[in-house]
Amino acid sequence: MVKEAIPPSTSFGNQPQPGLPVSGNLALKCPKCKALLYGREWEKDLKVCSHCNYHFKLTAHERIDLLVDPGSFVEMDADIISVDPLNFVSRLQVYAAKLDEERQNAGLNEAVVVGHASIEAMPVALAVMDFRFIGGSMGSVVGEKITRTIELSIEQRIPVLISSASGGARMQEGLYSLMQMAKTSAALARLGEAQIPFFSLLTDPTTGGVTASFAMLGDVIIAEPGALVCFTGPRVIEQFMHIKLPEGAVNSEFALQHGMIDTVVHRRELRQTLARLLRLYKCNRS
Amino acid sequence: MAYDLEFEKPLAELEKRMHALQRKGEHLKPDERLQLHKAEQELHNRTEEIYKHLTAWQTVQVARHKDRPYAADYIRLMCDDFFELHGDRSFGDDHAIMAGPAKLDGNSVILVCHQKGRDMKEKQFHNFGLAHPEGYRKSARVMQQAEKFGFPIICLIDTSGASPAMPDEERGQAEAIAFNLYLMPRLCVPIIATVIGEGGSGGALAISIADRILMLEHSIYTVASPEAAASILWRDNAFAPQAAEAMRISARELKALNLVDELVPEPLGGAHRNHRIAADNLKAALLKHLVELKRLPIDELLERRYQKFRTIGKFGQAS
Numbered sequence: 001m002v003k004e005a006i007p008p009s010t011s012f013g014n015q016p017q018p019g020l021p022v023s024g025n026l027a028l029k030c031p032k033c034k035a036l037l038y039g040r041e042w043e044k045d046l047k048v049c050s051h052c053n054y055h056f057k058l059t060a061h062e063r064i065d066l067l068v069d070p071g072s073f074v075e076m077d078a079d080i081i082s083v084d085p086l087n088f089v090s091r092l093q094v095y096a097a098k099l100d101e102e103r104q105n106a107g108l109n110e111a112v113v114v115g116h117a118s119i120e121a122m123p124v125a126l127a128v129m130d131f132r133f134i135g136g137s138m139g140s141v142v143g144e145k146i147t148r149t150i151e152l153s154i155e156q157r158i159p160v161l162i163s164s165a166s167g168g169a170r171m172q173e174g175l176y177s178l179m180q181m182a183k184t185s186a187a188l189a190r191l192g193e194a195q196i197p198f199f200s201l202l203t204d205p206t207t208g209g210v211t212a213s214f215a216m217l218g219d220v221i222i223a224e225p226g227a228l229v230c231f232t233g234p235r236v237i238e239q240f241m242h243i244k245l246p247e248g249a250v251n252s253e254f255a256l257q258h259g260m261i262d263t264v265v266h267r268r269e270l271r272q273t274l275a276r277l278l279r280l281y282k283c284n285r286s
Numbered sequence: 287m288a289y290d291l292e293f294e295k296p297l298a299e300l301e302k303r304m305h306a307l308q309r310k311g312e313h314l315k316p317d318e319r320l321q322l323h324k325a326e327q328e329l330h331n332r333t334e335e336i337y338k339h340l341t342a343w344q345t346v347q348v349a350r351h352k353d354r355p356y357a358a359d360y361i362r363l364m365c366d367d368f369f370e371l372h373g374d375r376s377f378g379d380d381h382a383i384m385a386g387p388a389k390l391d392g393n394s395v396i397l398v399c400h401q402k403g404r405d406m407k408e409k410q411f412h413n414f415g416l417a418h419p420e421g422y423r424k425s426a427r428v429m430q431q432a433e434k435f436g437f438p439i440i441c442l443i444d445t446s447g448a449s450p451a452m453p454d455e456e457r458g459q460a461e462a463i464a465f466n467l468y469l470m471p472r473l474c475v476p477i478i479a480t481v482i483g484e485g486g487s488g489g490a491l492a493i494s495i496a497d498r499i500l501m502l503e504h505s506i507y508t509v510a511s512p513e514a515a516a517s518i519l520w521r522d523n524a525f526a527p528q529a530a531e532a533m534r535i536s537a538r539e540l541k542a543l544n545l546v547d548e549l550v551p552e553p554l555g556g557a558h559r560n561h562r563i564a565a566d567n568l569k570a571a572l573l574k575h576l577v578e579l580k581r582l583p584i585d586e587l588l589e590r591r592y593q594k595f596r597t598i599g600k601f602g603q604a605s
Contacts, residue, residue: 085600090532140599171515174533175545178509179598185467211460212488231460232450240450260458
């Protein structure tokens, strides 16, 4: 799980939500090109570097604001929280305590926010991962909430959109975590049988068990530019092969070039791209 | 077969004493005969004692033991015939996964197995059991064939994980695994997966979506290999033993958590001490589950398989 400084949460989109903290950043440095960015401009640019196009990570709520019609998002299952099924205690870490700390820090109950919303007035079931919560790792709760989102989509016969941002499976829940890959994929198989489309959005980073399950199973797979998209992270590949990988060796563009995803879309165009797809994949029968 | 693991040292000494006496053969004095008998008894008891209380890390060592039977050994000892099918029909043939039709006590089945390889040459040939995307795609091809002919699928799991190299990324390791997770829940034939050694991460799960999940008594099943988990959690794979302990990876613990269906007993001192007994035990377990699963109507089989995975997960409610 990659740790990286994440600037304080801000809101943007058509309708800044009241109550969300306004960014205190007057200026910040782009981690990729080191250019100096002005807070206000940067937020207007949807947190994309105006010099090198680096897409900063978004929180789940920022992502939702970016993608769906203002005010249309209805959150579900916000109150499901992780427990510590293995009584995971080991050096430097007590999982139960870590969970409390992460809930405080991220202001979220878990690494995914789910519900339903509309995009250009078309209904969609929605699951958006948040990397801040234990590296967006998938444990029982992430698997359960994503599965319920897929089930909602089947029940209501509306398309489902999953926005991924994850370091992979959550080690602290052991085999329970691994099995969430099976659970979410089996639910998607049922969605497929029901002939309902699934749009998968890959954001920085999408790796490990999340990539190797639902993220790669979209009928259409879209990635943001420059996102780390892989099964094995670059650090492990380097260790395993005793090589040094160049910057950006396994990213969205690499995945596109190797036929793993359908398209790479700039953050600015995501909402209209999704709207186009929702129209194109609209069911003729109903 | 020598006792060669660190924690088996007391056993190795007992065995040495025993062998010294045995070498005398006919010339054993009556009291020496008694000593030999005692030593045999003690070895048996100590082995039982030690293996009953293996730590997580000791279990890892047993699961990876160099003499532990691999899939090819089980196939040879359990099946009347096995015809290996090669290739994914799109890129290549992966030797880390063996697949094909076999006869198990008169039943036609499809086997899909990881194969690690014993000596260095074999290990390299099988890529240490680290499967490439084409291995998972070969699995998918052969499993779809099983469905076409109505053959039950038996998977033997033994891998520390999917191959983590750059060419695997280029050929879509993630997609290859995900595709199997999407395919297997809907296959209209019984599926039994057995972890025979190491069940490591997505590379193991990709051929483990089954109606029954069995584990050999001293095998392990993990979300990531202990080394990888230690590296993720603490950036240092030297803490693998601690990670193994914390993640509850032994067959016994996973059975207690209800994450696997049955433990297959191993011969005293581990499967590596007697391949024949290990294979007989596994065969008996597989046949028992095959009979049970074949009785179920397909709709019910699929519903139960779905629910088996749907219900895995522990969570609470925020107050």
